[in-house]
Amino acid sequence: MGEARTVTMELSHHVELRVTLMTDMVTQRMTLPVRPHIVPRDRPVRSPDELAGHPAKISVSHLNFFYGEKRALADVSLEIPQHCVTALIGPSGCGKSTFLRCLNRMNDMIEDTRVEGDVLLDGNDILGPRVDVVELRKRVGMVFQKSNPFPKSVFENVAYGPRVAGIRQKAVLFEIVEKSLTRAALWDEVKDRLDDSALQLSGGQQQRLCIARALATNPDVLLMDEPASALDPASTSRIEDLIFELRDRYTIVIVTHNMQQAARVSDRTAFFYQGELIEAGSTNELFTNPTRKQTEDYITGRFG
Amino acid sequence: MAHVEPQTRHRRRALLSQTFALLCLAATALCVLILIVLLLEVLWQGLPRLNPRFLMGSMSRFPEKAGILPSLVSSLWLIGLTTLFSVPIGVGSALYLEEYAGPSRWRHLVQLNIANLAGVPSIVYGILGLGLFVRTFALQRSILAGALTLSLVVLPIVILAAQEALRAVPDSIRRASYALGATRWQTVWYQVLPAATPGIMTGVILAISRALGEAAPLVALGAATFITFVPVSPLDEFSALPVVIFDWSSRPQTDFHQVAAAGIVVLLTVLILLNATAVYVRYHYGKRIRW
Helix, strand or coil, rough: CHHHHHHHHHCHHHHHHHHHHHHHHHHHCCCCCCCHHHHHHEEEEEECCHHHCCEEEEEEEEEEEEEEEEEEEEEEEEEEECEEEEEEECCCCCCHHHHHHCCHHHHCCCCCCEEEEEEEEEEEEEECCCCCCCCCCHHHEECCCCCCCCCCCCHHHHHHHHHHCCCCCCCHHHCCCHHHHHHCHHHHHHCCCCCCCCHCCHHHHHHHHHHHHHHHCCCCEEECCCCCCCHHHHHHHHHHHHHHHCCCCCEEECCCCHHHHHHHHCEEEEEECCEEEEEEEEEEHHHHHHCHHHHHHCCCCCCC | CCCCCHHHHHHHHHHHHHHHHHHHHHHHHHHHHHHHHHHHHHHHHHHHHHHHHHHHCCCCHHHHHCCCCCHHHHHHHHHHHHHHHHHHHHHHHHHHHHHHCCCHHHHHHHHHHHHCCCCCCCHHHHHHHHHHHHHHHCCCCEHHHHHHHCCCCCHHHHHHHHHHHHHHHHCHHHHHHHCCCHHHHHHHHHHHHHHHHHHHHHHHHHHHHHHHHHHHHHHHHHHCCCCCCCCCCCCCCCHHHHHHHHHHCCCCCCCHHHHHHHHHHHHHHHHHHHHHHHHHHHHHHHHHCCC
């Protein structure tokens, strides 16, 4: 019971409300006023006005990216607002994952690549040669398409980030692990299995563990590369709930092939096609009233 | 040709399939049979001689007084020191080649050479050891010189096995580590190396077993076939189990052939103990690593 309360307190305002609602439905005693805009989407989307109030966390301007001679990103400029979920959509090979990896410089690890343009995180350049990549990756966490827990215990998985950052005290580590797992909505399921191998968890749990692991370094930004594409619908829905809960604390950028998912979880959506950013805007706008023909064709399923 | 009944065709296929399975079974059975015959032969000849006096005794020119202790201890010294030299150097090289060196022509050349070195006959290493360690470094015919030579023999095996084990660690593990702000050193030390340990262990045990069974390089080096004292320091003269077994079995007296068989039993026992340790260590580490 105590655990359940902690969870509720940790979660955002909207979720607290939803939990209460569900309880009420079960007991059928009273009705809370349901805000109308919750109904169609199940979660409130941020209106364009609201979005305008969020300063840009990351601003990308004139970004070009090359794999050898092949240009994968062509002159992409995009502002990513703070504490919002930005979805990147587009057909396979359109450059959305490449774009995502530019934001924490994971592309550095790929041989024979070149990047041009500016990426500013809180106004500071992150592409320059003198940028501390290790420090950058602590601030910009990443969750991969296929869950990739380390072949170690659940605890060690989450504690790894803080450990490599130099935290040694067991008590501090434990606190971080508990907080991160709680935020990733996994604590209740694994609190008695912290010493078990992470690879014994289910697929959905493993992916949430990877999210918890990314949260443990206390990042500002969370990059997610198709985080739910390998999961069953129930696990996908849990991940989506989680993304929604996390957006008040973190700036989230999510790559997805699933347009319904983009529509469900994001505040802003950017559509990529053949390395170019075709259109970006508030999710509602982009899905109901796209300005470009290619966007419309893609979201209506005519290609891609 | 007339239409073949489907049933006939089916039967023919089943027959072919069974015949092939039977042939494979026969091949396996033949191998096992040869092994069993060899073992029985050795045990039948050697077991009667396998008494405390043989195990604790020293060399002798009389078969009934011959003992194995000096060469057993020599062999243990040899494989101990060989492990000490070859594992850090071998695993280090593998780590450099797999985790640090970029793909270059130079790397390719080194890789090719290591693969070739693994196939060089061990007697060649023996002659190299004789020139390098025994003469140039003036180590004389010591255990140290023998262990260094055996290290040369097994290094390519250790390197190749460790490389294989490192390559088997999925890249997603490295990416996950880097994405959490780990440096390359941290990624290698805390994630890649532990994940590769069971595989590396297998290679190491294989290499040690090889070192234990090698006679040729040690003979080339000038290992004694007849020592009457138990070596107590790495600079002592030495013999080795395969060297004395070779010596005993090449003597004309049939009694010495029985002594050789008893020596083989001792050698095999040491080998099996080594492998059992390896299996245990592998299991112990492997328990926590499941992809």
